[in-house]
Amino acid sequence: MASRTDFGPPNYKEMLPPVIEKNYGQWLYHERVKPGVLKHVAESGDELYTVRVGSSRLVSTDWIRDVCAIADEFCGGHLRFTSRHNLEFLVSDPAKVEPLIAHLKANGFAVGGTGHAISNPVHTQGWIHCHTPATDASGIVKAVMDDLYEYFVDMKLPAYCRISLACCLNMCGAVHCSDVAILGIHRKPPHINHDIVRAKCEIPNVIAACPTGAIRPDPKNKTLTVNEEKCMYCGNCYTMCPGMPVADPVGDGVSIWVGGKISSARTPPKFSRLVIPFLPNNPPRWPEVTDAVRNIVETWASHAHKHERMGEWIDRIGWERFFTLANIPFSVQLIDDFTLASDTYRSTPTFKW
Amino acid sequence: MPNAQDSDTPLLDQLEEGPWPSFVTEIKRSAEKTEAAKDLLRQLERSYNDRIGHWKHGGIVGVKGYGGGVIGRYTDLPEEFPGVAEFHTLRVNMPAGWFYTSDKLRQLCDVWDKHGSGLTNMHGATGDIILLGAPTAALQPCFDDLAEIGFDLGGSGSDMRTPSCCVGPGRCEFACIDTLDLLHSITLEFQDELHRPMFPYKSKIKISGCPNDCVASVARSDFSIVGTWRDNIRINPDEVANYANSDLDIQAEVVNLCPTHCMSWDPAAKNLTIDDAECNRCMHCINVMPKALRVGKEKGATFLVGGKAPIVHGALLSWVIVPFMKVEPPYDEIKDLVRRIWEWWDENGRMRERLGELINRLGMRAFLKAVDLPPVPQMIRAPRANPYYFWDPEEVK
Numbered sequence: 194m195a196s197r198t199d200f201g202p203p204n205y206k207e208m209l210p211p212v213i214e215k216n217y218g219q220w221l222y223h224e225r226v227k228p229g230v231l232k233h234v235a236e237s238g239d240e241l242y243t244v245r246v247g248s249s250r251l252v253s254t255d256w257i258r259d260v261c262a263i264a265d266e267f268c269g270g271h272l273r274f275t276s277r278h279n280l281e282f283l284v285s286d287p288a289k290v291e292p293l294i295a296h297l298k299a300n301g302f303a304v305g306g307t308g309h310a311i312s313n314p315v316h317t318q319g320w321i322h323c324h325t326p327a328t329d330a331s332g333i334v335k336a337v338m339d340d341l342y343e344y345f346v347d348m349k350l351p352a353y354c355r356i357s358l359a360c361c362l363n364m365c366g367a368v369h370c371s372d373v374a375i376l377g378i379h380r381k382p383p384h385i386n387h388d389i390v391r392a393k394c395e396i397p398n399v400i401a402a403c404p405t406g407a408i409r410p411d412p413k414n415k416t417l418t419v420n421e422e423k424c425m426y427c428g429n430c431y432t433m434c435p436g437m438p439v440a441d442p443v444g445d446g447v448s449i450w451v452g453g454k455i456s457s458a459r460t461p462p463k464f465s466r467l468v469i470p471f472l473p474n475n476p477p478r479w480p481e482v483t484d485a486v487r488n489i490v491e492t493w494a495s496h497a498h499k500h501e502r503m504g505e506w507i508d509r510i511g512w513e514r515f516f517t518l519a520n521i522p523f524s525v526q527l528i529d530d531f532t533l534a535s536d537t538y539r540s541t542p543t544f545k546w
Numbered sequence: 547m548p549n550a551q552d553s554d555t556p557l558l559d560q561l562e563e564g565p566w567p568s569f570v571t572e573i574k575r576s577a578e579k580t581e582a583a584k585d586l587l588r589q590l591e592r593s594y595n596d597r598i599g600h601w602k603h604g605g606i607v608g609v610k611g612y613g614g615g616v617i618g619r620y621t622d623l624p625e626e627f628p629g630v631a632e633f634h635t636l637r638v639n640m641p642a643g644w645f646y647t648s649d650k651l652r653q654l655c656d657v658w659d660k661h662g663s664g665l666t667n668m669h670g671a672t673g674d675i676i677l678l679g680a681p682t683a684a685l686q687p688c689f690d691d692l693a694e695i696g697f698d699l700g701g702s703g704s705d706m707r708t709p710s711c712c713v714g715p716g717r718c719e720f721a722c723i724d725t726l727d728l729l730h731s732i733t734l735e736f737q738d739e740l741h742r743p744m745f746p747y748k749s750k751i752k753i754s755g756c757p758n759d760c761v762a763s764v765a766r767s768d769f770s771i772v773g774t775w776r777d778n779i780r781i782n783p784d785e786v787a788n789y790a791n792s793d794l795d796i797q798a799e800v801v802n803l804c805p806t807h808c809m810s811w812d813p814a815a816k817n818l819t820i821d822d823a824e825c826n827r828c829m830h831c832i833n834v835m836p837k838a839l840r841v842g843k844e845k846g847a848t849f850l851v852g853g854k855a856p857i858v859h860g861a862l863l864s865w866v867i868v869p870f871m872k873v874e875p876p877y878d879e880i881k882d883l884v885r886r887i888w889e890w891w892d893e894n895g896r897m898r899e900r901l902g903e904l905i906n907r908l909g910m911r912a913f914l915k916a917v918d919l920p921p922v923p924q925m926i927r928a929p930r931a932n933p934y935y936f937w938d939p940e941e942v943k
């Protein structure tokens with residue numbers, strides 16, 4: 194029998210707690226009661242408390258069952274997730290808010306991620322599940338957030354700070370518009386195993402997969418060659434052909450980008466810009482990366498005005514000042530020479546030393 | 547904490563320490579029950595030693611009737627880690643706004659415990675529930691059981707990817723459109739496009755209720771629908787006075803940061819005024835004073851297109867093509883516009899050419915003409931700075 198298809202996701206209306214069903218679209222205002230706790234008040238006067246906790250994104254069914262049990266006990270079995278992998282308990286009885294928080298803290302949950310805080314980093318699969326990563330995702334996020342935990346559970350920063358991680362330049366996470374983006378990069382073209390290529394790969398398909406046209410057939414030897422100057426290390430050829438792995442323990446590592454934002458508040462969305470071209474993969478705790486991120490966050494936090502996002506602060510002081518304040522060496526990799534590069538060159542003799 | 551000498555995974559064990567929730571602990575919990583999770587943990591330890599990944603692509607896998615929704619994955623060390631010889635991912639379409647009841651989630655856990663590794667991502671970066679790790683033979687039975695409890699697959703490959711939206715009217719007073727209902731309606735409307743890849747490349751739709759853009763639609767989607775309003779910000783003078791008496795410095799933190807300089811503050815009279823005609827609706831003042839200021843009443847959305855990641859010719863943020871449109875069920879105007887644009891893209895797009903790249907290649911002029919939209923100044927940041935306009939003979943009369 195053919196399976197049922199094309200019936201779509203569960204209807205959200207069946208998932209909403211009664212207080213939301215009743216006040217849907219009728220919310221009047223909200224308050225940040227304290228870190229991790231939001232209070233929304235509806236026109237009817239009804240109140241909804243949200244208690245937000247961080248998750249590791251990669252979670253077991255056991256964990257899901259645990260949080261379901263908590264939701265049953267404190268909020269009638271209602272919960273939601275955010276676009277940044279946080280979990281939210283939706284509480285309509287104010288008397289249950291403090292017991293819920295106490296229960297969560299006692300069981301090791303990280304309550305926070307609201308307001309002028311560092312929220313949960315959006316990230317991708319890394320060595321857990323993808324075939325082209327230049328670094329791990331979950332491990333760096335864990336190490337960075339252990340280090341910056343105080344900024345998740347408190348609201349002591351000048352403005353929002355969003356950290357994201359993508360494990361290769363395909364960038365399957367929303368990192369390019371983040372206050373701090375951690376991006377895995379390869380620095381070496383694929384090393385070709387010609388025997389595997391001959392045995393297992395459809396050479397025309399591999400050639401067609403290369404976005405930069407770097408791959409040429411080598412009909413005489415029934416294999417192919419890579420024009421290394423054209424290769425941008427995207428790994429598409431490896432997707433098509435197991436004889437062309439792009440990962441390399443020395444070539445692979447992490448780059449750091451700063452100053453992006455998504456919201457249109459005050460200033461339009463901005464892209465993150467490269468400030469550290471390469472840091473080595475140093476598992477399990479990537480100390481070079483955690484130090485670099487902490488330095489950038491704290492340099493911003495100690496110099497920015499209130500409500501000033503990382504990129505807005507840098508626009509005010511200038512990139513040249515950013516590099517001196519953060520004590521980050523400038524290098525040629527930071528100067529764009531890709532599409533639209535000259536847009537980033539300076540055309541005025543007004544700058545700072 | 548396991549003793550380092552007995553442990554198979556001394557490096558990963560270090561990631562069980564520290565205050566942030568540990569994904570290693572999660573893998574270990576599933577590893578008590580499934581060989582797949584056990585070998586995932588061992589293979590990851592190997593990656594932490596080798597400093598490279600150990601996965602390969604290896605042929606398309608899926609379920610009957612669908613062209614997407616499953617990502618095939620195989621270890622490159624099957625002898626060493628047989629539990630992950632086939633470790634495919636199912637992308638499962640989440641309910642709008644990621645709202646759940648505990649009963650629904652437990653049903654999902656039951657299905658996944660029966661067929662897979664027990665590991666998930668809540669959620670993946672596109673918004674789907676990611677069920678991480680099942681062998682090929684388990685895919686169809688798993689999907690059949692998912693269908694039984696009302697969960698369908700999301701998108702992958704050259705199709706419409708699972709659309710997503712912000713929490714909107716479910717909990718946010720800033721929402722100018724019903725993001726949840728619009729999302730659900732669009733997802734049901736485009737089931738074929740979601741499940742059967744037939745486009746030049748992937749196509750994404752994301753919906754945010756206001757310019758705060760909590761799902762990053764402008765940065766991450768070919769079609770970005772962002773709520774906004776056309777009339778005046780609603781001011782509650784009593785609450786303004788309350789803010790003035792709190793530790794908020796209205797002049798410094800609100801008025802001086804208004805990008806259009808359209809606000810003024812009289813501290814003596816505690817009177818805040820906004821020249822709404824000059825406001826560009828950036829949300830800053832409303833974000834800072836949510837009790838005193840509310841979005842207007844004449845609500846709708848700005849429709850933007852073309853956002854994409856850098857690969858291959860550089861990244862793009864979406865561009866405004868309809869500055870304001872009403873957003874009301876059954877959302878025909880939006881659905882028609884999406885269809886018209888897909889048609890043009892499908893006809894003209896090269897393999898792996900995203901909508902934004904095609905507009906760049908053929909020109910905004912050709913795009914606007916093809917989808918029949920009038921040029922308006924809200925579309926641009928500035929007019930052109932070169933005289934190289936190629937006149938259409940029609941225009942020279």
Ligand code: HEM
Pocket residue numbers: 316317318322323324363364365366427428429432617619635669670671672854855856857
């Ligand atoms: C040639 C380019 C690309 C390739 C080869 C590629 C490949 C992949 C693969 C293999 C996965 C699955 C990872 C896994 O679960 O094993 C993935 C996930 C994903 N990709 Fe891509 N990708 C490419 C470009 C992009 C681009 C340009 C975007 C977005 C702009 C994107 C967005 C995503 C997202 C959101 C996910 C889900 C990631 C997660 O939640 O962990 N990808 N991609």
Ligand code: HEM
Pocket residue numbers: 359363364365366367368369370374376450464465466467671672750764765766767768852853854855856860861862863864
């Ligand atoms: C600084 C380096 C950058 C990084 C690390 C980066 C990373 C990413 C990632 C990971 C995504 C995937 C989002 C998702 O669908 O989940 C993405 C999407 C996107 N990026 Fe970037 N990006 C960078 C630079 C840029 C630049 C320079 C632009 C524009 C000029 C740009 C525009 C976009 C757009 C429009 C999307 C949405 C793409 C889509 O949904 O297909 N990015 N970026």
Ligand code: HEM
Pocket residue numbers: 931932933
């Ligand atoms: C929209 C297109 C342009 C307009 C309307 C425009 C207009 C003008 C005008 C009115 C002047 C002053 C002439 C005078 O009084 O001496 C000028 C000067 C000049 N333009 Fe353009 N121009 C355009 C594009 C360009 C381009 C594309 C270039 C070169 C790539 C260029 C290079 C120059 C130079 C070198 C001068 C002389 C500047 C000087 O002597 O100080 N212009 N242009």
Ligand code: HEM
Pocket residue numbers: none
């Ligand atoms: C078919 C197209 C073009 C023709 C026939 C043309 C012709 C000329 C001529 C005759 C001159 C004066 C040379 C001299 O006496 O010193 C000139 C100068 C110049 N042209 Fe063009 N040009 C063309 C296209 C362009 C374009 C596309 C650009 C820029 C994008 C450009 C930029 C300039 C500049 C910068 C100068 C020097 C201006 C100055 O500093 O005096 N021209 N061009």
Ligand code: SF4
Pocket residue numbers: 317318319323324325326327359360361362363364365366
């Ligand atoms: S960013 Fe690269 S390595 Fe990471 S999941 Fe996407 S394609 Fe894979």
Ligand code: SF4
Pocket residue numbers: 382383402403404405406407408419423424425426427428429430431439
């Ligand atoms: S890694 Fe990418 S750019 Fe380099 S040869 Fe392979 S497909 Fe081409």
Ligand code: SF4
Pocket residue numbers: 712713714718719720721722754755756757758759760761
């Ligand atoms: S995008 Fe706007 S409406 Fe949607 S949740 Fe964010 S602030 Fe609220």
Ligand code: SF4
Pocket residue numbers: 459803804805806807808809820824825826827828829830831832
């Ligand atoms: S929404 Fe933005 S532009 Fe409009 S008044 Fe408020 S701060 Fe000024």
